[in-house]
Structures are given as structure tokens and as C-alpha cells.
Amino acid sequence: MNHKQFESWILDEPKLSDSQKMVLQGHLAACPKCKQLDTGWQASKELMKQAATKAPEPGFSMRWQAFAEKKCQMKIVRRQRISILIALLAVFALSLTYMVASGSFLHMLADIFSSATSLVIGLTKGLSSIGYWLNHQSFVIPLTIGFIFFGLINAFILVGLFTVWNIKQRKLQTDEIKTD
């Protein structure tokens, strides 16, 4: 009988007949390599039998409830993100529809460009008229308008900074939920 067969009897744990068991015992007595394999496997199996079942720290189900709550929150956040993505896709689809309806992409670009140019020209004209009108007023009115504009610009900067800070905070909270 070849050596592989004994290895299979040791490792595959088939149901052996009495005569096969005798043959195996005889081989184990003569072959140190197979004896070593048999001893190693039997000892490992015994170790697995003796090893205690591991249990989690007390309060596992309570911790699971908290975990499930966080997962639910994450689900809501994910749903919101999907809604935003769908809205963006809808805008994209509408733009695409407009592009197709207006004839071509270049046509649409030309429309946008001409509209933007007219807007810039209109704004320039308006600003020149305001400048002309201000030059003919006493110095108090331009100074007051200057102060108002300066205040408005500062207010916009503050609102912008607050928005960026708010977005960062929300991102941090979402990351915390994920890592928890």
C-alpha cells in the first residue's frame, strides 16, 4: 500500500474497518513521518476540543442596539445623498434635453455666450450711469454707498466662511458615525 493512502486515512478521517485500523497501526509503528503526522493532527484536534468557547464582553446586545441605531442614521444619510445625486442627474438630463431641442451643443454654447455678453454689456452700462450720477452728487452720498457695499461684501464673506465650516462639521459627524 502506498504512503499517500495512509496520509489520507489519517487526515480525511474515513470510517476504517478493523483490518484497516490494524494495517494503519502497523504502518504508524514503522513510519516516523506518518506517526508524526498522526500525533500532530490528534493533538491539534484535542486542543480544539479543549479550547473554551469565547464569549463577548457583557452588554453585547445593548451595544448592538446602539450600533443598529447608527447604521439606521447612516442609511438615512445615504438616502439623502442618493436623492441629491438623482436631482443632479435630473438637471443633467434636462440640460441634455435642452441641448437636443436647441439643435446642437455649439448652438447652445453660442446662446449662452451671447446672453452672457449682453448681460456684461448691460451691467457695464448700468455701472457707468451710476458712476456718472454719483459724480454729480455731494461727497456724502458716494461715501454712504461705499460703506454699504463694503458691509455687504464682508457679510457675504462671513456667510461663505460659515457655510464652509458647517459643511466640514457635517462631514466630520458623518465620518464619526461611519467609524463608530
Add this chain to the structure above:
Amino acid sequence: MTNTEAECLTLALQGNQDAFTQIVDAYQNPVYNLCYRMLGNPQAAEDAAQETFWRAYSNLKRYDPERSFVTWLLSIAAHHCIDQQRRKRLMTVDLDEIIEFSAEDPTPNPERTLVETEFSEAIQRQLKELNENDRAVLILRYFYELSEEDICQTLQISKSAVKSRLHRARQHMADQWTTSQESQATERRQHESQTI
């Protein structure tokens, strides 16, 4: 599964999270034990067990009542742990993590005897050397006493794959044991020569 657990399962199927918490309470030990034997680290095992129950709760409608509930849970846990191990293997191996793998839970537990802990540590050292697929098969076979057919169903692999993985795992475990015995004998000899 007891009648109370079956009732809880029915309620959980209707979306009752508290009812499912009772299921978590009942099955936390087998699930955690599998995760611990697969991952070898108490924190990773806790995270994996939590994730297993969450996945079970989210996919409760897919559970086939004809199948054993605990086997279904173990199936989710085993797949999750195998994925975790694969991901970990793909990432750069941190030396600290290797040391942490064999580290036992430091919190004292009076229920555990010193001998059990020694066995547990010894087997964990041997298990960590196995490939994650072979480890899963061996754990299900010897820690949960699942039959080869049950392992086929749990891991969704063929019977021949179960047999070959078991053969490879047993061979590896036997070799590991022999190596550890040899190194222990060498250490003992060195220690004796130092004391002389």
C-alpha cells in the same frame, strides 16, 4: 430554536428591532466565538459579530425558515470574516497587528480556567497560520461540529472543496503542532544549558 425565539423572529420580520435584540442576546456566543476564531482579536471579533447581526437583521426577509437559523447566522459571520481577512491581506501588513493577533483578551474572567486559556492560545496560534478559507472550514467542522453537507451550505462551496480544504487544514495543523513542539524542545534545551 425555542418558541420564544421563533416569535421574536416573526416580530423582527415585521421590523421590530427590540425583538431582534432578543435574538442577538440568544445567539451572541456562537457568532462571537466564530468571529474570534476567524480573526483572533477580541475587538475585531466584536465588530464582526455586530456587523453579522446587522446584516442578518437587514436581510431577514431572505432567511429560509427551512434552514437552521444559527447555521444561517454562522454563514453570514464566516463570509464577513473571510472578506475581512482578504481585505486585511491586501493592505500593508502592520507588525503590531501580527503581535495583536495572538494576544488574548486581557480582562480577567473567573469562569475561564488557566488550562482552557492555554489551549485557547495554542489553538489560536495554529489557526492564524491557516488560509482564511481553510480556517473557516476547520472552525465550522470542529468548533461547531457541522457536517460536511452543512459546511457546503454554510459557505456555499462544493463538497469536494470542503473535503480538500479540510485535508489541507488538518495537514497544516499537524505540521504546525510538530513545529511548535520542536521549537519548545529547543527552547527547553537552551534554558537547561544556560542554567547549568
